[in-house]
Amino acid sequence: MIWITFFVSAAVIILAGTQLSKNADIIAYKTGLSGALIGALLLPIVTSLPEIVTSAQSALIDNPDIALGNVFGSNMFNILVIAVVDVAQGRGPVLLHVKLGHILTAGIGMLLASLAAIFILVQIDIGIFGIGIDTLILAGIYLAGLRLLIRYDKKDTQAEKEDFNEEHQYAKESLKKSITIFVIAGVFIVISGRFLAISGDEIAKVTGLGGSFVGSFLVAITTSLPELVATFTAAKLGAFDMAIGNLLGANIMNVLIIFFTDLFYVGRPVLTNVSTDNAITALFGIFLTTIAIIGLIYRSKKSVLTLGFDSWAIIIGYIMAALIMFNLGMSV
Numbered sequence: 001m002i003w004i005t006f007f008v009s010a011a012v013i014i015l016a017g018t019q020l021s022k023n024a025d026i027i028a029y030k031t032g033l034s035g036a037l038i039g040a041l042l043l044p045i046v047t048s049l050p051e052i053v054t055s056a057q058s059a060l061i062d063n064p065d066i067a068l069g070n071v072f073g074s075n076m077f078n079i080l081v082i083a084v085v086d087v088a089q090g091r092g093p094v095l096l097h098v099k100l101g102h103i104l105t106a107g108i109g110m111l112l113a114s115l116a117a118i119f120i121l122v123q124i125d126i127g128i129f130g131i132g133i134d135t136l137i138l139a140g141i142y143l144a145g146l147r148l149l150i151r152y153d154k155k156d157t158q159a160e161k162e163d164f165n166e167e168h169q170y171a172k173e174s175l176k177k178s179i180t181i182f183v184i185a186g187v188f189i190v191i192s193g194r195f196l197a198i199s200g201d202e203i204a205k206v207t208g209l210g211g212s213f214v215g216s217f218l219v220a221i222t223t224s225l226p227e228l229v230a231t232f233t234a235a236k237l238g239a240f241d242m243a244i245g246n247l248l249g250a251n252i253m254n255v256l257i258i259f260f261t262d263l264f265y266v267g268r269p270v271l272t273n274v275s276t277d278n279a280i281t282a283l284f285g286i287f288l289t290t291i292a293i294i295g296l297i298y299r300s301k302k303s304v305l306t307l308g309f310d311s312w313a314i315i316i317g318y319i320m321a322a323l324i325m326f327n328l329g330m331s332v
Contacts (some may be wrong), residue, residue: 002199002202002203003203005195005198005199006199006203008195009195009196009199010190010192012188013188013189013192013196014190016186016188016189016192017182018229019182022076023178023181025270026173026175027178027179027182028176030178031091035280048074048250048253048254048257049189050070050189050192051074051224051254051257053189053190053259054066054067055068055070055071055257055258056260056261057111057196057264058070059261059262059263059265059270060265061198063273064265065259065271065275065278067258067261067265068120068256068258068274068278069277069281070257071112071118071219071254071255071258071261072254072281072285073112073281074224074250074251075113075254075282075285075289076284076318076321077221077224077228077250077318078224078247078251078312079208079247079251079285079289079291079292080314080315080318081224081231081243082094082095082247082310082311083229083311083312083315084232085231085232085235085243085244086311087306088171088232088236089190091238093299093301093302093308093309093321094235094240094311095242095244095292095295095296095299095308095310096299096301096308097240097295098241098269100296101152101155101246101298102241102245103293104149105245105252105295106289106292106293107293108126108145108148108249108252109251109252109289111141111145112138112141112145112252112255113255114282115138116134116138116271116282117142117278117283119132119134119135119138119275120133120276120278120282123138123268123271123272124271127268128267131259131262131263131269132262132268132270132272133269133292134269134271135258135259135270135271136259138256138258138259139197139259140183142252142253142256142259145241146252155190164204166216168292184316202275210302224250231243231246237276245331248289251285275328277328280307280328281320281325284325285323287313287317287321288321289312290318291310292310292314294310295310296307298310318319
């Protein structure tokens with residue numbers, strides 16, 4: 001039954017997450033929000049809703065390892081999606097077609113993830129009103145990072161906004177209907193996220209794999225599927241900057257989820273009560289992001305079997321991470 005609950009919850013999150021992303025795009029178009037806010041801010045917040053709900057629920061049921069594994073595992077999976085986009089676009093390495101400005105977004109995500117990994121390892125047991133000082137620092141750096149991204153977007157006068165051909169797609173769509181579907185999809189994600197976290201907790205106990213592995217892969221892949229759908233859709237429309245921006249922006253948003261997890265976690269600051277395996281998952285996410293940055297800077301035109309060398313490196317790195325985390329989970 002726990003596997004049925006897990007997969008049914010996952011299916012609902014995928015379907016609801018797809019509607020959430022689509023209608024967020026319609027709302028953004030109808031309300032006149034800028035492409036920067038859609039790609040770097042709005043869309044990642046929307047597509048990260050499953051991670052937020054699932055991690056919060058994991059904290060409530062006293063399994064913070066699933067919550068943290070979900071965060072860092074989602075970061076890893078989001079970088080893996082770059083390789084999926086590379087297959088979909090079929091015109092040489094995908095990172096060849098996007099702007100260097102994404103390095104700033106990637107760098108902020110790496111800064112937050114590396115700091116979170118340090119906090120997990122050093123165990124700062126200091127709280128303010130029940131919230132760890134470490135997660136408050138992460139939230140503060142997140143807000144500073146967003147401000148930096150917005151200022152950079154305004155300063156980058158040569159950058160052209162991605163054109164989604166939204167007028168062809170969304171001109172006849174109703175804003176009221178889109179808001180209604182958006183809210184309903186959000187409710188379904190909240191409900192399904194709760195069941196996903198609970199069933200994931202039971203799977204971790206039954207299989208003996210541990211919350212870190214289950215959170216980093218089973219739960220993280222499921223909650224990251226809305227990002228996959230939104231990114232794949234953007235790539236098929238030729239909006240590669242929007243696609244890559246969504247993935248890297250989501251990785252920034254995901255680290256903020258640790259703060260929300262701490263809000264719902266009762267007891268000591270959440271980062272003092274999780275396995276150090278989560279720091280390893282965070283480091284693997286940084287490792288994969290570094291590969292993506294190298295691809296962005298080097299801009300190789302060569303590919304093997306329609307995939308760029310950077311995409312192959314990301315795939316191999318992700319598989320290596322999965323094997324190492326599986327072995328760590330089995331040894332718990």
